[in-house]
Amino acid sequence: MSEKVDARGLSCPQPVLMALSRMREIKAGELEVLVDNEVSKENVRRAASKEGWELAQIREETGEYHLLLKRS
Amino acid sequence: MEAKKNFFATSAGIVGVGVVIGVLAALLQKWGNPGNMGICVACFERDVAGGLGLHRADVVQYLRPEILGFVLGAFVAAIAVGEFKPRSGSAPLARFLLGMCAMIGALVFLGCPWRAILRLAGGDGNALFGLAGLATGVGIGTVFFRSGYSLGRTTRQNSGLGLLMPLVIGGLLALRLIFPPVPGEAKSGVLFYSLKGPGAQHAALFVSLAVGLVVGVIAQRSRFCTMGALRDLILFRHWHLFSGFIALLAAAWVTNLVLGQFHPGFANQPVAHTQSFWNFSGMLVAGLAFALAGGCPGRQLFMSGEGDGDAAVFVVGMIVGAAFAHNFGLASSPAGIGLHGVAAVVVALITCLFIGFANVRRVGSEGE
Secondary structure (H helix, E strand, O other), X not given: OOEEEEOOOXXXXXXXXXXXXXXHHHOOEEEEEEXXXXXXXXXXXXXXXXXXXXXXXXXXXXXXXXXXXXXX | OOOOXXXXXXXXXHHHHHXXXXXXXXXXXXXXXXXXXXXXXXXXXXXXXXHOOOOOOOOOOOOOHHHHHHHHHHHHHHHHOOOOOOEEXXXXXXXXXXXXXXXXXXXXXXXXXXXXXXXXXXXXXXXXXXXXXXXXXXXXXXXXXXXXXXXXXXXXXXXXXXXXXXXXHHXXXXXXHHOOOXXXXXXXXOEEOOOOOHHHOOOOHHHHHHHXXXXXXXXXXXXXXXXXXXXXXXXXXXXXXXXHHHHHHHHHHXXXXXXXXXXXXXXXXXXXXXXXHHHHHHHHHHXXXXXXXXXXXXXXXXXXXXXXXXXXXXXXXXXXHHXXXXXXXXXXXXXXXXXXXXXXXXXXXXXXHHHHHHOEOXXXXXXX
């Protein structure tokens, strides 16, 4: 079961801050981040990559993006 | 399924966008816009307010086509790539007031972040104080964000609501076409025009509009944001947007050198004053307001074109703020700060800080 951050309806920097905070908390494993705009998707992806997390999967459902981040 | 990669959002893309904006802004000065003001979102929105008669400072009245182009370009780009997403509902009054405060601060400095960069690129040393103030204001904003500041979530809206801002802007463009400037006349139909001063200096309508549209398209695709550049650098040590900021500065500087528009110094710079403390303080307030509202004035225009009603409220707040600034002696002039400029900076700063503190959420409830 992956950890989840729901940043729908929020604009940057909040989705990135929320995702980074959870990444640093759990340190490794799986983290699903939900956003609902392209900008947040790009920014979370960029921030995750800098933190050493891999973007394992990205899924779009009715205008919302589910980003699955992984770190072993 | 992920959409095709957006080139404009890459490192090369954002630098390219900064270069294009820098070159075009410097060229706009050559083509008729005021000195070191090829593009200034705050000044141009102030001119729009004057063009509509919301204030009657007769030297700054012109319905700037660049502003209209920014929104319409972003709208077209967003529609073309499926990013037109009507949304709103996140603390509209706070955003309106932040827009007013941002404009009041910017008009004490005499420029928005875009113009602060262009002023520096033109050799205006006073811009250094403005940029330092901007970075300080954005820095204060990042402290709020680290503390859990949020204006709350937006909700999706129907397409009709998302179309409101592009339609309003389309209506303003129609007014500009119906009532063009008449030589020697300060009024044409319902629109006001300046006969002298910065408002009388402008490139041809279709040149300004074309540049505005191009910038609107590429800025929407790249998410170009001068406030975000500083915020992401301070908050995350992310250089992505900042590289676009630097590219704009470098490109405008080189173009100014080529065009003979680079005149280093502090005194007698175009549409600028030398009161350093107030240049710093005005932009501190503007920077804090932009940070708390989530975007520089250009970005707010682009987002309003994408259907973001909250950004549109901020833009309207800026235009109303400009009217207040000129109706009540808050704005500076090349002679120095306005009669009530000091009080305006203090009140605007208190307003921003109040909105900041009032919206810090407790840990665990962030964004709710």
